[in-house]
Amino acid sequence: MKFSRNPPHKSDSSRLTLRVWDFTGTAMLNLFMFLFIVAYLSPLAFMVIASFTPRDQFLNPNAPILPSERVKFPYEGKNLIVYQVPTEDGIKNWALYKPARRSSQFIDPQNPEAGPILWEGQWRTLQPIYRFKPTLDNFRDFLAIAKLPLYFKNTLIVALISEIGLLFSSIAVAYGFSRFRIPGGKYLFLLLIATIMIPSNITLVPTYYLFSGHMLNWIGTWLPLIVPHFFGSAILIFLLRQNFKSIPPDLDEAAMLDGAGPLRILISVILPQSIPVVTTVALLHFFYIWNETRLSALYLGIRPDLQLISFAVQRNQSYFFTPEALMVGALLVMIVPVIVLFLSQRFFMQDMIVTQIEK
Amino acid sequence: MDIANQSGLWTKLKLAKPTRLQQEARIGLLFLAPWLIGFVLLKALPILAALVFSLTDFKMLSPETTKFIGLENYIRFFRDSEAGASLLGSLEYFLLTVPLEMVVALALAAIFTSERLKNKRISQTLIFMTSIIPSTSIFFIFLGSLQYAERLIFTPLNLPPIEGFDLLLPFMALWSIGPGFLIMYSAMQSVSREIYEAARVDGAGRIARFVYITLPMISPAIFFTLVINLTGAFGGAVLLDRGYILNFSLSPMEGYINATMFLDADLGYASALAWVTFAVMMALTVFLFRSAKHWVYFPEEDEQNEI
Numbered sequence: 001m002k003f004s005r006n007p008p009h010k011s012d013s014s015r016l017t018l019r020v021w022d023f024t025g026t027a028m029l030n031l032f033m034f035l036f037i038v039a040y041l042s043p044l045a046f047m048v049i050a051s052f053t054p055r056d057q058f059l060n061p062n063a064p065i066l067p068s069e070r071v072k073f074p075y076e077g078k079n080l081i082v083y084q085v086p087t088e089d090g091i092k093n094w095a096l097y098k099p100a101r102r103s104s105q106f107i108d109p110q111n112p113e114a115g116p117i118l119w120e121g122q123w124r125t126l127q128p129i130y131r132f133k134p135t136l137d138n139f140r141d142f143l144a145i146a147k148l149p150l151y152f153k154n155t156l157i158v159a160l161i162s163e164i165g166l167l168f169s170s171i172a173v174a175y176g177f178s179r180f181r182i183p184g185g186k187y188l189f190l191l192l193i194a195t196i197m198i199p200s201n202i203t204l205v206p207t208y209y210l211f212s213g214h215m216l217n218w219i220g221t222w223l224p225l226i227v228p229h230f231f232g233s234a235i236l237i238f239l240l241r242q243n244f245k246s247i248p249p250d251l252d253e254a255a256m257l258d259g260a261g262p263l264r265i266l267i268s269v270i271l272p273q274s275i276p277v278v279t280t281v282a283l284l285h286f287f288y289i290w291n292e293t294r295l296s297a298l299y300l301g302i303r304p305d306l307q308l309i310s311f312a313v314q315r316n317q318s319y320f321f322t323p324e325a326l327m328v329g330a331l332l333v334m335i336v337p338v339i340v341l342f343l344s345q346r347f348f349m350q351d352m353i354v355t356q357i358e359k
Numbered sequence: 360m361d362i363a364n365q366s367g368l369w370t371k372l373k374l375a376k377p378t379r380l381q382q383e384a385r386i387g388l389l390f391l392a393p394w395l396i397g398f399v400l401l402k403a404l405p406i407l408a409a410l411v412f413s414l415t416d417f418k419m420l421s422p423e424t425t426k427f428i429g430l431e432n433y434i435r436f437f438r439d440s441e442a443g444a445s446l447l448g449s450l451e452y453f454l455l456t457v458p459l460e461m462v463v464a465l466a467l468a469a470i471f472t473s474e475r476l477k478n479k480r481i482s483q484t485l486i487f488m489t490s491i492i493p494s495t496s497i498f499f500i501f502l503g504s505l506q507y508a509e510r511l512i513f514t515p516l517n518l519p520p521i522e523g524f525d526l527l528l529p530f531m532a533l534w535s536i537g538p539g540f541l542i543m544y545s546a547m548q549s550v551s552r553e554i555y556e557a558a559r560v561d562g563a564g565r566i567a568r569f570v571y572i573t574l575p576m577i578s579p580a581i582f583f584t585l586v587i588n589l590t591g592a593f594g595g596a597v598l599l600d601r602g603y604i605l606n607f608s609l610s611p612m613e614g615y616i617n618a619t620m621f622l623d624a625d626l627g628y629a630s631a632l633a634w635v636t637f638a639v640m641m642a643l644t645v646f647l648f649r650s651a652k653h654w655v656y657f658p659e660e661d662e663q664n665e666i
Contacts, residue, residue, distance in 0.1 A: 061510055065510065176388070183384055185387070196596045197640070209408075231393050231401060232397060239598075310493045310495040311495075330503075345480070352598060
């Protein structure tokens with residue numbers, strides 16, 4: 001909003017003040033947005049930090065926040081832990097040599113030849129010294145247990161097959177709604193919008209029964225996750241239809257005069273102009289399959305070898321992992337959608353919204 | 360009716376022969392066929408089946424003993440205090456998270472319209488990004504952040520320790536503002552400059568312009584965001600679906616229905632509960648659409664070809 005800059009009839013000095021204010025305001029605004037985004041995304045930073053943090057450090061309130069390890073000093077073939085030891089000459093960094101309850105023996109790493117120094121006090125009250133050192137152990141632990149390549153492959157197969165069915169039918173239906181005069185078409189379209197709002201719970205019981213051993217016996221297969229998409233998705237049809245409608249019909253008319261049939265017009269006139277929105281729809285569906293947990297829980301709980309990534313990682317969490325390894329899981333599961341978003345940001349966010357608002 | 364009238368190309372050229380019109384409708388219906396079949400098989404029939412189930416004592420493990428019990432399941436719902444509490448919990452969830460989400464999205468959108476803001480595209484993507492993070496990740500990210508917040512903020516400031524899951528809802532709400540923010544931002548950008556200019560000449564201040572021009576002009580976007588949030592809160596389809604957190608249900612009613620369905624395997628009662636939720640949601644939607652007349656601004660020309 002560009003308002004109230006340079007109001008008329010001001011003296012030179014006040015114009016200067018105004019410019020100073022202008023600059024300060026701009027700086028403040030950008031600083032505010034920067035700080036907001038830093039705070040807003042800080043949990044992601046915590047996740048990354050925790051992923052590289054050695055075991056036990058994450059839950060230890062005395063350890064530093066950043067991934068680090070205790071500083072050690074090799075002495076007589078052993079690795080001694082270095083502590084901050086208060087002495088008469090101030091705090092010294094000494095390596096603990098022989099711990100005991102009342103007094104302990106330390107080695108001065110700067111002068112190891114001097115031999116053990118006796119220090120009176122309880123060594124357990126001393127603070128160890130840490131050094132910044134990220135570790136990949138959590139990634140190793142996580143990948144050793146979670147069969148990530150398998151889940152990734154499963155997710156991609158399900159996403160790809162259902163994507164093909166979804167795009168074919170959603171594009172066809174959106175085309176039908178945007179270009180044909182159908183008696184009662186308006187009511188059908190209202191019905192389509194109404195189905196967007198139907199809570200999934202209400203259809204869950206009967207569809208579960210349909211897919212269960214009592215009828216189709218699809219439990220333990222990918223079919224319940226794939227087949228429904230071959231009938232299109234109401235919300236994506238809506239998105240596509242809004243976009244198809246915004247394409248002027250002149251070109252279709254010209255193509256039709258040239259003798260092109262409806263299918264030919266869809267393929268050679270409508271689709272080439274709708275590549276961004278079709279890609280957006282494809283991506284939205286990919287995100288849906290990637291994040292899908294509920295149907296996996298229902299239908300794939302008994303088949304660990306078929307599970308999709310979000311569900312498998314979420315399911316494994318309770319038995320196997322340390323908190324740090326869980327962070328690795330969180331990081332690895334979210335990184336793919338985020339990369340896809342950044343690659344497609346140019347049109348993804350725009351096509352998702354601009355067409356919607358026309359409702 | 361206007362769906363076809365606007366595009367109207369088949370009509371314009373072929374209206375002369377009524378059979379052509381029929382043919383056009385037939386081809387159109389052919390294109391709609393996948394959705395129509397899916398609608399009948401996966402929406403209409405299951406909803407009706409759920410209604411029938413809700414009138415029986417259908418148990419997953421013993422379908423053969425099922426018998427018709429009339430409205431007993433619904434009567435049971437009114438006596439079931441846990442179900443009532445869950446339903447209220449879901450409403451509370453909607454009432455708590457949606458205003459938070461909307462206000463933050465609106466404020467951010469307003470800041471984004473400022474020409475002084477730099478690097479808008481990257482900021483926009485970064486703010487939007489959190490809305491596509493899978494719930495699987497969100498849950499752990501949240502738990503991890505609590506740990507760090509405790510150490511960095513709460514312990515040094517001697518604040519009482521955090522009640523873990525109380526913060527999950529606001530956290531998820533704040534991290535879901537992406538679509539709402541984009542909708543409102545693009546709506547604000549399309550408000551005509553001249554109106555602001557005119558108001559400025561008449562002496563309207565910054566805040567007055569926001570309240571009396573921006574808010575009414577983008578009220579359709581606000582309304583739309585409200586509707587999609589309502590839909591999402593009650594388990595309808597959303598554009599960006601994060602998936603579920605399996606061992607922690609954000610919407611208590613949904614958790615309760617799932618427990619009835621899978622732990623008790625009581626499909627009859629679960630169907631009744633789902634129908635009650637559906638009815639409540641429909642009532643809220645109708646209320647929202649009714650109220651729209653009073654506060655949502657629909658430009659004149661849009662009224663004719665509204666959908």
